[in-house]
Amino acid sequence: MLKTFSLGGVHPAENKFSAGKKIEVLPIPEQVSVPIAQHIGAPSEPVVKKGDEVKVGQLIAKSTGFVSANIHSPVSGKVFKIDDVLDASGYKRKAIIIKVEGDEWNEDIDRSDDLKTDITLSGEEIVKKVGESGIVGLGGATFPAQVKLSVPPGKTCDVLILNAVECEPYLTADHQLMMEKGEEIMIGTEILMKALKVTKAIIGIENNKPDAIAHMSELAQKHEGITVESLKVQYPQGGEKQLIDACIKRQIPSGKLPIEVGAVVQNVGTTFAVYEAIQKNKPLFERVVTVTGKSIEKPSNFMARVGTPVSNLIEAAGGLPEDTGKVIGGGPMMGKALSSIDVPITKGSSGILIMPEKIATRKPVQNCIRCSKCVSVCPMGLSPYLLMTVSDKAVWDRAEEEKIMDCIECGSCSYTCPSSRPLLDYIRLGKGKVGQIMRSRTK
């Protein structure tokens, strides 16, 4: 039997329309707006000002703390202004707006397609370089990668797990990247193994991608210590804790990080970015974005520069269909509806999903019928129906007791609820409040 995580989970329709579509390089837009807050942690500090000339790959905003990330210019041209721009958060936030002129890259970036296999940097140098290159978790959580690679003192890491699950329906960015850049990902994995000083790496792939499993397994034979694990299709397998449980059967205690059980998880997209940063000296300023949907003309995978307006991607995929109800940034389970299609894509944009109005609209909320479906699908073993009630009634101490902070916000509860109750919306609200209370307590 195929491996999977031990608790809960759902299996939504996969709808991977863009599977097998070659990664196309998206034309560079006329203007990009690069938000300074596109990662978890402190927003970066702009180091350019209005009127400055910038080249592709030039540092334009620097990290402002341990959990923060550098941002590099995705285009060459002139800084038009630094102003508040509507982004995927739904609010106007500070961004660097660059008018594009040509496509001139920083000289030290290796733009050739040659595979560079020998790793010259030492472990510490790799971690430093990853930090400098502004790499964040490309699975969607955008957690700065160098933080995960710095194993805290007293802890040891014995296995690296590569997240190639792509359990979100519709999305195919990681899948396609593996098919086209498999070799690079393998070397990226070796780089990460060297940085973490581990000898074992597992690539977890769900078995709805048999071509990727075959391709990666074949490549893995040439690389010592790397194995490919075929996993059962079950959402949210791509959750860090679920993936560790599925691959190596270790459970992370409540409130702790994966390093507690000696594992570090990185996304395949992140691994590819690490390869490019270390071997090609190319910082993170472009990524693969899936543009897909039931009624879109040409579901595609694009290599797009950060800061490109979402509307450009939709245009390249055949334009916005007439029956569009929602445009979602990310996948259908964890993604968020965008309030405008002019928002820029960021380092964390794994997909743009266009949902027809018929399926996008929420059904009217009905009363809880105590069927306990939400409890049985929760991969963290929580009681979502209860968490929703205590969040609605502001009983924060009870919410904390019920381990609201363990929620990974996968949305399986809301997906499965027959009464269409907005369980996750309320749990998120509660998480925010309880987190605030807990932080104020430690101060």
Next chain:
Amino acid sequence: MNVVLITIISLGALGTLAAIILYFVAQKFKVFEDPRIDQVEEALPAANCGGCGFPGCRAFAEAMVKADDISDLNCPVGGADTMSAAAAILGKEVEAAAPMVAVVRCNGTCENRPRITNYDGATSCTIASSLYGGDTGCSYGCYGLGECVDACAFDAMYMDEKTGLPVIIEDNCVSCGACVDACPKNIIELRKKGPKSRRIYVSCVNKDKGAPAKKACSVACISCKKCQKACPFEAITIDNNLAYIDYEKCKLCRKCVTECPTNAIHELNFPPKKPKVEKPAPEAAE
């Protein structure tokens, strides 16, 4: 018969002994409670709304009895009468605090502020505010989901379906501040009720620059500073592209109201201005 007698006597003796012990224990561990706390609590409105900043009327009564100086304690629900009655019990006097009332500082009605997106998520302003800036171009204005109305325990608010904005019923509002705390956008403010309930305030909290603010909402404050210049009492400050009228300094002259080009400054409960007497048109020369 004997058994009954023995039982009565022994139980009686046991009861007396227990009573004596209990009496001494009660004396020893007696908790003295100021009887005035009960009296003060009696005088309070028993709304337990938390508007005074204490968890309920009992806690407020305790605080009043304990405090030497009660000038900064105020029960907004009871107002001046209740406070003087409560102070009288303690043999003190209070200055009547100016009555306050909640004011909704957003006039982004469906007409003034066109909707550009549709929200179908959970009916909660706090949840909506964690997701996006709102269904209009203004990311500061009211979501219209009525969390303030739910918070009001005095039936002093309702949602106007036409405008999509909450309305405050002034006669019912006790200025407890529950709606102020409930609003995630800080739109509602407690302001001085003013003589004859007359008030002037800026009905906008948009901190965007003039052009985008005006584009999103036709009645937004565009920080043109006309009101600031017109005000003879220096009551108006402009901060972050937004005008604010200090209700302590405002003398209700209404000069700013006439100056405001977007009608963002509202006046309430003033008698209608006398229509300007139009000069008779000069008779056309024949």
